[in-house]
Structures are given as C-alpha cells and as structure tokens.
Amino acid sequence: MAIAACAALVLAGAAGTTAWHAAGSGKSVGSWHEAPAAAGQTPVSAEQRAGERSQPATPGGASAVPGPSATRLAPEKATVQPSAVVTVPEAGSPERPVESGSAQANGRQRVGELVSVRKLLGYLGGKPRQETFRYPGASYVKLHFSRMALMPGDYVTVSNADGTENYRYDAPADRTGRGDRWAMSVTGDTAVLEVHRGAGNLLGLGDLAGSLGVDVDRVARGFSRTEQDRQPEKQMTAPGRTGREESVCGADTSADAACYRSSDPVAYTKSKAIARLLINGTELCTGWRVGAQNRMLTNNHCFTTSAQAYGTEVWFNYQCAKCGGYDVYQPTKVWGSKVVATDRTYDFTLFTVDKFDSVRKFGYLSLDTRRPAKNQQLYVPQHPAGEPTRIAGSLGEQAGNCAVADSAYDGYAPGSDVAYYCDTEGGSSGSPVISRATNKVVALHHFGGCPNSGVRGDLLAAKLGKLL
Known part of the structure; x- marks a missing residue:
C-alpha cells in the first residue's frame, strides 16, 4: 500500500511513532x-433483499x-x-x-x-x-x-x-x-x-x-x-473475483489534495466535500456530501442503521496544510445522525449529520445522471488507509490509469458498476468517483481488485433523487 500522505518520512520521535500534527x-x-432512547427502523430501499439483516x-x-x-x-x-x-x-x-453470499467481510479499514x-x-x-x-x-x-x-x-x-x-x-x-x-x-x-x-x-x-x-x-x-502501513487492506472485490493484494494499479499516481490547490483548483475544491468516517472508534470509510441539503453518502457495507450513524464520527477538512508537509488542518468533526435510505445491491447508505451548519461551508457534490463514456477521465478524492485527503487522477497525461474502463461493469447486479484503474486502498470505500468532463459523481467507489469499481451514479441519482 502507498506510504505517501503528506510525504513527510522523517518526523520527531522514534521510528514507528510518526503521526500527523x-x-x-x-x-x-x-x-x-x-x-x-429507541431508534426507529432505518428506511431501506425497496430493492433490499428480503431476509437480510443489518449489522x-x-x-x-x-x-x-x-x-x-x-x-x-x-x-x-x-x-x-x-x-x-x-x-x-x-x-x-x-x-x-x-464478497459472497456465505462469507462476507465488512469492507471497513481498521x-x-x-x-x-x-x-x-x-x-x-x-x-x-x-x-x-x-x-x-x-x-x-x-x-x-x-x-x-x-x-x-x-x-x-x-x-x-x-x-x-x-x-x-x-x-x-x-x-x-x-x-x-x-x-x-x-x-x-x-x-x-x-x-x-x-x-x-x-x-x-x-x-x-x-x-x-x-x-x-x-x-x-x-x-x-x-502501524497503519502494516495493516492489511479491507477493500472488497466484486463477486466471483479474487482481486489483487492491493488496489493501487501500477505506480501510485495519487497525491495529497493540497498538491492540487494550484494545478487543479476544481478538483481541490471538490475534495473539500468528502469526509473521513470513523466507525466504532477503530474503523474507517469515506463519505461525502451529496446535494445542497443535509445528506451524506457512503457504502452500505460501511454502516446501515441510524444507531450506527450515531456512533460514527464524520471528519471534514482532514487534509494536509501543504503539499509534501506533515501538518494537517484541524478537522471539523460532527456526529452522524439519521440513516435516510440504504441498499445492499447498490451498496449505498444515505444519512444526515448533527450540527450540519458547521460543515455546510465545505460544499457538496452532485450525482451525474448520465452514464460516463469509455476512456472518460476521472478523479477520486478519498481517505485511503486513514490518510488525510488524497486525490487519484490528475490533469492531462498524469491522469494515467484514472479513466473509465467499462461503464457497464458487473457489481452486485449486472451492469451496475463503472470500472476504472484509479488508485484506491482500504478506507477508500464510499469515495466519489468524479468525471473531469462534468465534475459530477459518476460512481460510488466500493470494490478494489484492478479494475476497481463503483456503483453507477446515474442509477443512484434515479433511486435517490427525491431524497436529495
């Protein structure tokens, strides 16, 4: 897995105890x-399979x-x-x-x-x-x-x-x-x-x-x-595929979000809308604001109920202050609040946060209602392996492998995903996959394996439109 966030390799203190400041x-x-005192039932999409139970x-x-x-x-x-x-x-x-019907990992990164x-x-x-x-x-x-x-x-x-x-x-x-x-x-x-x-x-x-x-x-x-570098990845792979040991496909072309501030200001600004989700105190996924209202989107395999949302910390602005430095901005932290909808087949959970006004300033992303074309360039802001925000896929030739490989890839349902080789790691689950053509979200990342894949944004837009 890549050892890169903020790029500082020599910090004060003994080896093995380096940390963000x-x-x-x-x-x-x-x-x-x-x-x-008694949380009501979590609304569940109609497509949720009968008999499935939440964690x-x-x-x-x-x-x-x-x-x-x-x-x-x-x-x-x-x-x-x-x-x-x-x-x-x-x-x-x-x-x-x-991932299979009988043996299912939760996909969260420790x-x-x-x-x-x-x-x-x-x-x-x-x-x-x-x-x-x-x-x-x-x-x-x-x-x-x-x-x-x-x-x-x-x-x-x-x-x-x-x-x-x-x-x-x-x-x-x-x-x-x-x-x-x-x-x-x-x-x-x-x-x-x-x-x-x-x-x-x-x-x-x-x-x-x-x-x-x-x-x-x-x-x-x-x-x-x-210690984090020694942790095994917890990305899931699509049913029937064994994947690879890591989902950094080839050379890692991702970089700290701060490195994009001048060279790619649109991508940098969009990255502010994502959040680091600290679940159960020790596990991680990525989430992001979708639409102008109090709505956050992550994977169903990250959590499914309002009770779980209440125990989840949502960190905005957990980013390096400088490209190649080791200081991070003090994140703005709020608690998750209510799960609005969740669905296993399309691997999404839509939820709200407490103290929404304190995070409104970080902006939001929108779902693209059109399926992306093959070879369309992408970028993916994310929190891989718990690191401060990184972005996979930069402008021009450096975008490298971060492009649409298949716009009708099989996920949990035939043709439900968009496939790409953008670099992701454990903890990237729930990240937005954004089109450079529209700067809208074309996929909700959930599978590693090279190709990596995410649930199609146009399908999510159709299912969640009335809730946003």
Whole structure:
C-alpha cells in the first residue's frame, strides 16, 4: 500500500511513532448529542433483499451539543500509558476478502485499536481534576466513559495537548451517573480529560463527594503511520473475483489534495466535500456530501442503521496544510445522525449529520445522471488507509490509469458498476468517483481488485433523487 500522505518520512520521535500534527485554528469545537432512547427502523430501499439483516448497533454511540471553551486550569497531571490491549477483531481474513453470499467481510479499514484503562477522576481535593492520556505517535485518541456521576452544573472537557480542539460534556440531566458513551476523538496522540465544578457546587458536598466522579475504562488509539502501513487492506472485490493484494494499479499516481490547490483548483475544491468516517472508534470509510441539503453518502457495507450513524464520527477538512508537509488542518468533526435510505445491491447508505451548519461551508457534490463514456477521465478524492485527503487522477497525461474502463461493469447486479484503474486502498470505500468532463459523481467507489469499481451514479441519482 502507498506510504505517501503528506510525504513527510522523517518526523520527531522514534521510528514507528510518526503521526500527523494538527495545524489548528485555536477555536473550540462541540460536544455530544443524545441518541433517541429507541431508534426507529432505518428506511431501506425497496430493492433490499428480503431476509437480510443489518449489522447490530454498537453500544456507546455518542453525539454532541457544542459547548463554550473551557477555562484552562493547571491541576495535578498524570500520564496514562497504554495497559492491556484489547484488540478489535479483524473484519476479515488477512488476505483480500472475496464478497459472497456465505462469507462476507465488512469492507471497513481498521485504523486503530482499543486499549483497556481504569481511571477515575473524583471530586476530593477541592479543585478540578485532570488526566492526560498520551499514546506516542497515535493519529487520534478517543475516550470511553463507563460512568459520569456529576453534580448539576458540572461538566468535563476533553481536549488535545494544546487545547485547540476541545469538547465539553455536561452532567447527565437524570443524575443517575450512567455512562457507556464515547467522547468525540481528539486529533493527535494526546487527550486531556478535565473535570470542572459548577460555581454552586463548590461547598456542601460532604460525604457525597466521595461517590462522584468520571470513570474512563477504554481508549481508542489511532494507529501511527508506521502501524497503519502494516495493516492489511479491507477493500472488497466484486463477486466471483479474487482481486489483487492491493488496489493501487501500477505506480501510485495519487497525491495529497493540497498538491492540487494550484494545478487543479476544481478538483481541490471538490475534495473539500468528502469526509473521513470513523466507525466504532477503530474503523474507517469515506463519505461525502451529496446535494445542497443535509445528506451524506457512503457504502452500505460501511454502516446501515441510524444507531450506527450515531456512533460514527464524520471528519471534514482532514487534509494536509501543504503539499509534501506533515501538518494537517484541524478537522471539523460532527456526529452522524439519521440513516435516510440504504441498499445492499447498490451498496449505498444515505444519512444526515448533527450540527450540519458547521460543515455546510465545505460544499457538496452532485450525482451525474448520465452514464460516463469509455476512456472518460476521472478523479477520486478519498481517505485511503486513514490518510488525510488524497486525490487519484490528475490533469492531462498524469491522469494515467484514472479513466473509465467499462461503464457497464458487473457489481452486485449486472451492469451496475463503472470500472476504472484509479488508485484506491482500504478506507477508500464510499469515495466519489468524479468525471473531469462534468465534475459530477459518476460512481460510488466500493470494490478494489484492478479494475476497481463503483456503483453507477446515474442509477443512484434515479433511486435517490427525491431524497436529495
């Protein structure tokens, strides 16, 4: 698999712990929202085959309500080193999986692991408590709360090392101390957790203080670049095809999105509409805004239900700040919200996000209602192997193999796909395949194997038009 994002090969620290550094804006960002107590059934396309079941929802799907920036205090600090590692089960075999009716891999790329911890932040001592969770080289750190027993008006914050990314979590309204929820991840290798006391609760706690606090029992740690390079791909291949070990077809001609800013400004601008989907805390797909309304599109094999959407982080603007550099923009992160429609045969899930206004500025893409012609040039903005946005297929002769090879390729249905040799990797599932002739989406990428392929955009436009 290509080792290229941001192209920096020598970073500070020991080998194996290289990571992206956030070039943040310094602005505070949000918190979580509450999932419905009982999620309704996910609308499913009429073509969904009878008897198929969605994947079970994962517990602890968190969501968010923006809160103000926390005042930075300097209480006693402690660094939590990784303890016993609970490895997330592999989604498929180490080999490239083959999709079939009896053996089906989920197609999501693994980008992190779960670490078991046991940390309690209490009230005793008369001042806020703070813990620092540091995993050298990690690409992100995501905390899981097993208990939140707080007084009304109290809250906790989770921030990155320099406080430029900051999420606030208020005391549960029901005062039960219930936990089992994931915080939003912070980008980089350090998460700082801090308990803040409300002004009305500084006195009179008495013995009650000993029973109050916040428990953290798990951390999702994003792989470093070196660790990610060792992960097997999780791209799926079309039924009946074995594919290749990788889906970089020939020499890798993809590049950081930032490299297109001047040479191909249209492609660069369009790439802003895609998002990195962090699913279950440790798995990855790509998604993108489709149409001007609050609508996102990814693959059905990435997730299928509103409960799963609630536990999915949607990262916009996770891009290198400079071509060939290693700083990344601080991504704008929102939670998934509601699945509007999903279909296995055409491998799509249409969903909404929470706090839509915060991502509206990144623009959107449109589905092309016409089937592309053979040899028509393409480009594919994507998050391969968890990297910041890359684009396969550049202007002119450098476009190389990124063109339509077959506009009626067999996917899960005869003639349902567009085939191409644009370079993709695990994590590219759900990426838009865009025509250079129209700058509209002609396919929703889902299969590797060289040729790689995506569900035809004209078919999706016909099925989803009324929902967009």
